[in-house]
Amino acid sequence: MNHQTNRTLDPILEVQNLKKYFPVTGPFGRLGGIKGQVKAVNDVTLKLYEGETYGLVGESGSGKSTTGRTILRLTEPTNGKVFFQDKDIFQASKKEVRLLRKDIQMVFQDPYSSLNPRKRIGKILEEPLMIHTNVNKNERRERVFDILEKVGLGMEHYYRFPHEFSGGQRQRIGLARALVVNPKIVICDEPVSALDVSIQSQVINLLQKLQDDLHLTYLFITHDISVVRHISDRIGVMYLGNIVEEGRNEDIFARPLHPYTQALFSAVPRTNRAGKRERIVLKGEIPSPLNPPSGCMFHTRCPFALEKCRIEVPQRKEMKQDHYVACHLYE
Amino acid sequence: MEKRPLLEVKNLKTHFHTERGQITAVDGITFHLNEGEIVGVVGESGCGKSVMSQSIMRLYDEKYTAKYEGEILFQGENLLNLSKAMMQKIRGNDLSMIFQDPLSSLNPVYTIGDQIRESLMIHQNLNKREAQQKAIEMLRLTGIPAPEKRINEYPHQLSGGMQQRVMIAIALSCQPKLLIADEPTTALDVTIQAQILDLIAELNAQLGMGVIFITHDLGVVAEICTRVMVMYLGQIVEETDTDCLFSEPLHPYTRGLIKSIPQLEGERLQKLYTIDGTVPSLQKVPHGCRFASRCPYADELCKEQAPELEAYSPTQKVRCWHYKEILKKEAVHESSNE
Amino acid sequence: MAAVKEVERARTIKASLKKQERQLFFRRFFANKLMVMGCFIFIVLGLIALIGPLLVSYDPYEMKVAERLNAPSGEHWLGTDEFGRDLLTRIVYGAQVSMGIGLIVTLISSILGLIIGLYAIYYAALDHILMRICDGLMAIPGILLAIALMAALGPSPLNVIIALSIVFTPNIARIVRSSALVIREQTFIEAMHAQGASATRIIWQHIAPNTISPLIVQATFVFAEAIISEAALSFLGAGIAAPDPSWGNILQAGKLVIFKAWWMVVFPGLAIVLSVLGLNLLGDGLRDFIDPHSSGKKSK
Numbered sequence: 001m002n003h004q005t006n007r008t009l010d011p012i013l014e015v016q017n018l019k020k021y022f023p024v025t026g027p028f029g030r031l032g033g034i035k036g037q038v039k040a041v042n043d044v045t046l047k048l049y050e051g052e053t054y055g056l057v058g059e060s061g062s063g064k065s066t067t068g069r070t071i072l073r074l075t076e077p078t079n080g081k082v083f084f085q086d087k088d089i090f091q092a093s094k095k096e097v098r099l100l101r102k103d104i105q106m107v108f109q110d111p112y113s114s115l116n117p118r119k120r121i122g123k124i125l126e127e128p129l130m131i132h133t134n135v136n137k138n139e140r141r142e143r144v145f146d147i148l149e150k151v152g153l154g155m156e157h158y159y160r161f162p163h164e165f166s167g168g169q170r171q172r173i174g175l176a177r178a179l180v181v182n183p184k185i186v187i188c189d190e191p192v193s194a195l196d197v198s199i200q201s202q203v204i205n206l207l208q209k210l211q212d213d214l215h216l217t218y219l220f221i222t223h224d225i226s227v228v229r230h231i232s233d234r235i236g237v238m239y240l241g242n243i244v245e246e247g248r249n250e251d252i253f254a255r256p257l258h259p260y261t262q263a264l265f266s267a268v269p270r271t272n273r274a275g276k277r278e279r280i281v282l283k284g285e286i287p288s289p290l291n292p293p294s295g296c297m298f299h300t301r302c303p304f305a306l307e308k309c310r311i312e313v314p315q316r317k318e319m320k321q322d323h324y325v326a327c328h329l330y331e
Numbered sequence: 332m333e334k335r336p337l338l339e340v341k342n343l344k345t346h347f348h349t350e351r352g353q354i355t356a357v358d359g360i361t362f363h364l365n366e367g368e369i370v371g372v373v374g375e376s377g378c379g380k381s382v383m384s385q386s387i388m389r390l391y392d393e394k395y396t397a398k399y400e401g402e403i404l405f406q407g408e409n410l411l412n413l414s415k416a417m418m419q420k421i422r423g424n425d426l427s428m429i430f431q432d433p434l435s436s437l438n439p440v441y442t443i444g445d446q447i448r449e450s451l452m453i454h455q456n457l458n459k460r461e462a463q464q465k466a467i468e469m470l471r472l473t474g475i476p477a478p479e480k481r482i483n484e485y486p487h488q489l490s491g492g493m494q495q496r497v498m499i500a501i502a503l504s505c506q507p508k509l510l511i512a513d514e515p516t517t518a519l520d521v522t523i524q525a526q527i528l529d530l531i532a533e534l535n536a537q538l539g540m541g542v543i544f545i546t547h548d549l550g551v552v553a554e555i556c557t558r559v560m561v562m563y564l565g566q567i568v569e570e571t572d573t574d575c576l577f578s579e580p581l582h583p584y585t586r587g588l589i590k591s592i593p594q595l596e597g598e599r600l601q602k603l604y605t606i607d608g609t610v611p612s613l614q615k616v617p618h619g620c621r622f623a624s625r626c627p628y629a630d631e632l633c634k635e636q637a638p639e640l641e642a643y644s645p646t647q648k649v650r651c652w653h654y655k656e657i658l659k660k661e662a663v664h665e666s667s668n669e
Numbered sequence: 670m671a672a673v674k675e676v677e678r679a680r681t682i683k684a685s686l687k688k689q690e691r692q693l694f695f696r697r698f699f700a701n702k703l704m705v706m707g708c709f710i711f712i713v714l715g716l717i718a719l720i721g722p723l724l725v726s727y728d729p730y731e732m733k734v735a736e737r738l739n740a741p742s743g744e745h746w747l748g749t750d751e752f753g754r755d756l757l758t759r760i761v762y763g764a765q766v767s768m769g770i771g772l773i774v775t776l777i778s779s780i781l782g783l784i785i786g787l788y789a790i791y792y793a794a795l796d797h798i799l800m801r802i803c804d805g806l807m808a809i810p811g812i813l814l815a816i817a818l819m820a821a822l823g824p825s826p827l828n829v830i831i832a833l834s835i836v837f838t839p840n841i842a843r844i845v846r847s848s849a850l851v852i853r854e855q856t857f858i859e860a861m862h863a864q865g866a867s868a869t870r871i872i873w874q875h876i877a878p879n880t881i882s883p884l885i886v887q888a889t890f891v892f893a894e895a896i897i898s899e900a901a902l903s904f905l906g907a908g909i910a911a912p913d914p915s916w917g918n919i920l921q922a923g924k925l926v927i928f929k930a931w932w933m934v935v936f937p938g939l940a941i942v943l944s945v946l947g948l949n950l951l952g953d954g955l956r957d958f959i960d961p962h963s964s965g966k967k968s969k
Binding site: 059060166167168169196197198199200201202204205208223225226227229230231249253263264265267268269270271279281282285286 | 605
């Protein structure tokens with residue numbers, strides 16, 4: 001857990017000014033012309049260091065999942081650069097991207113639809129090996145047994161079908177599928193959000209254990225603030241396609257700077273009833289990314305909004321070492 | 332004389348007929364709800380909390396799929412004895428429900444105004460103009476800005492939080508005495524969840540209705556409920572008031588649930604507490620205590636005999652053989668930790 | 670090695686699971702009485718087409734003027750036709766032609782439909798082209814299209830197969846495409862992309878197996894329709910030409926003598942009705958059997 005992010009080290013993955021706009025078209029598809037753009041991701045910059053867990057947190061529509069999927073080029077980016085091993089993923093050819101996906105794997109939210117219902121577990125787990133390696137059948141099976149054991153399942157599950165498993169077990173299988181080819185980075189897209197509390201803690205512990213054993217780097221995408229606090233070394237808070245605040249876990253929870261971060265953290269219901277805290281209840285809804293507000297994206301709901309916030313887009317500033325915020329209040 | 336509770340459920344059982352035989356999803360639930368009270372029902376998926384709430388509304392098809400047993404006394408009247416027509420009259424009028432997914436609970440081809448007016452016109456015999464007035468009033472009450480304009484919009488034009496507000500407006504339009512909220516905030520973002528929780532608490536205080544609040548989130552329970560029932564595999568394993576739930580949880584399952592949530596305050600733990608295993612299937616309900624296979628304290632007694640729900644204090648009930656010993660042991664444990 | 674033992678254990682578990690699955694499968698299968706009946710009718714007719722010609726004792730082509738239009742009797746169970754040929758023999762040989770053409774048409778249109786449907790959802794441009802062609806073909810009533818094609822191609826068994834395959838392929842392609850569209854949006858397909866799987870692998874290993882069940886259901890209906898269409902074409906003189914027997918052209922011959930020889934119309938008609946009924950019952954049953962929404966659903 002305690003990975004000191006060493007500044008002299010180069011990041012293992014670097015995302016620069018990532019933008020992803022989805023075109024909105026009329027009833028005739030592209031023939032009718034593009035009517036507008038949904039700005040799902042608007043200028044995201046982040047760095048992943050080896051062995052760390054970077055928590056990307058935000059509400060629905062904040063673009064956190066799109067960020068993860070675009071890094072893997074599951075959707076094509078609109079603009080930006082992503083460097084992995086000195087190579088820009090966005091410039092790579094289709095074939096190179098396919099090869100890259102051995103090193104960058106993904107775990108999905110929905111444990112039910114993320115496994116092919118007609119394939120046995122063994123087949124599901126051997127498939128990545130068939131795509132990326134040319135080891136023979138026996139060795140593939142050995143490695144599948146190996147990974148099944150690592151994720152806390154047994155060899156007796158090899159011939160089972162996905163529907164015979166519970167949600168937590170399926171999530172373990174999804175994790176095994178990602179890890180069987182020894183990736184360096186795993187993008188976890190809400191891996192525990194669909195699970196019950198008691199199962200969720202099992203999977204979180206497993207994720208952390210595997211990170212230590214296999215030296216993985218996680219980009220952990222979630223909307224659950226207590227989970228992100230538990231698992232992350234560094235955290236980025238997203239709102240409407242922008243990272244509004246970024247910093248080390250301890251710093252960001254000890255002193256959240258951005259008004260949105262403060263409101264978000266305070267809105268989480270707590271089990272600790274002893275210290276009744278001030279809760280900041282935000283007014284209104286998240287604006288539509290089709291027509292985002294001018295200036296600071298958050299000004300429509302911000303309790304401290306200034307005149308300036310409506311006009312000028314705030315720049316990212318380093319307030320403290322590794323603690324960045326994009327807000328006009330800190331100038 | 333003690334006041335009669337608004338709702339009294341006595342030994343409610345719900346059986347389902349399935350291809351692989353009969354299963355009992357709710358197995359002997361007894362509780363009561365007073366007027367103006369918010370009672371939480373917590374449990375993981377498959378524990379029967381939704382089945383219980385839908386049984387109270389008698390929403391399952393009694394001919395082919397489900398069979399009820401026991402008594403559901405609503406203002407002294409047993410709902411299970413009512414005819415279908417009577418039940419329909421009560422549903423949506425005195426008894427109301429809000430569901431987890433607002434979009435699929437709203438009909439996409441009607442405006443939200445149509446849908447609020449509909450229940451008003453059925454149950455309260457209002458004419459169209461009065462119903463319109465009342466609908467606007469309800470939307471304003473639930474905090475929807477510019478209700479006169481919004482009332483003519485279709486469900487898909489609203490955001491998730493707004494849709495849930497509309498659902499609440501529909502549910503509350505006939506001033507129900509009992510509102511069943513089945514995971515009303517689970518599909519919403521935290522900042523929106525906070526708004527909706529505040530709204531439900533406020534309306535509860537204002538209108539004085541009883542609320543059964545079903546959720547899997549202990550944080551939400553802490554936020555809104557006065558009393559809580561913890562369910563596991565179709566049974567209540569613990570019933571307590573909310574303060575005691577967190578300060579003095581009795582059942583090992585409750586303790587496990589509370590400990591396995593990552594905390595927002597205090598020191599970050601290296602490892603989360605886990606409850607081993609998974610919830611057994613309803614087809615293979617354990618013989619003894621239903622939690623025994625996952626319980627760290629289980630012994631032979633637990634595996635063979637099922638414990639009853641017994642009172643520990645006036646406000647606390649628990650279904651466990653060993654809760655007293657566990658309480659003592661854990662207390663020692665915690666003080667030695669500090 | 671311990672691992673080998675484990676594998677053995679896994680195998681035995683798998684075997685016992687399979688047994689359970691099979692038991693449940695049969696219980697569900699036989700619970701649907703109509704489907705079992707449809708299946709039975711279909712199998713009987715199939716057997717008649719396959720081994721019937723070995724059992725009948727007459728030649729389907731040999732004419733005996735003296736015995737023309739005999740009523741059903743001990744010698745000719747179903748009577749004789751206007752050339753004195755045994756009707757039972759002709760219907761049995763006709764079954765071979767009618768069911769054979771039905772089967773081949775079903776196979777060809779299923780395979781073509783599967784390929785078209787799958788590739789259409791994967792490549793957007795292809796989708797537009799293929800689906801507009803399908804729309805065009807489906808806009809014309811099937812039987813009219815078949816007649817037009819037969820008029821262009823000329824009557825022969827091969828041409829009947831070609832014409833009917835063209836008529837029914839869009840049908841299957843539509844079904845495959847619509848279920849493949851749903852599958853494509855499932856997370857496991859995205860997971861395969863994230864794994865770096867190639868398009869061919871995703872289409873054939875992951876999407877195709879999930880579209881097979883609706884395809885099979887649709888194929889049984891196409892089978893039934895193909896039998897009717899072939900009969901109709903032959904009846905109209907655009908399909909199988911006399912003297913080759915087919916249910917359609919026996920019926921056509923019977924039409925001329927309908928008041929003198931009822932058996933000439935009733936028995937081939939019955940054969941068509943039975944085969945279509947059997948297939949439709951089977952198809953309806955299969956749809957319920959395969960569709961998880963209509964059965965086996967458990968409330969939570």
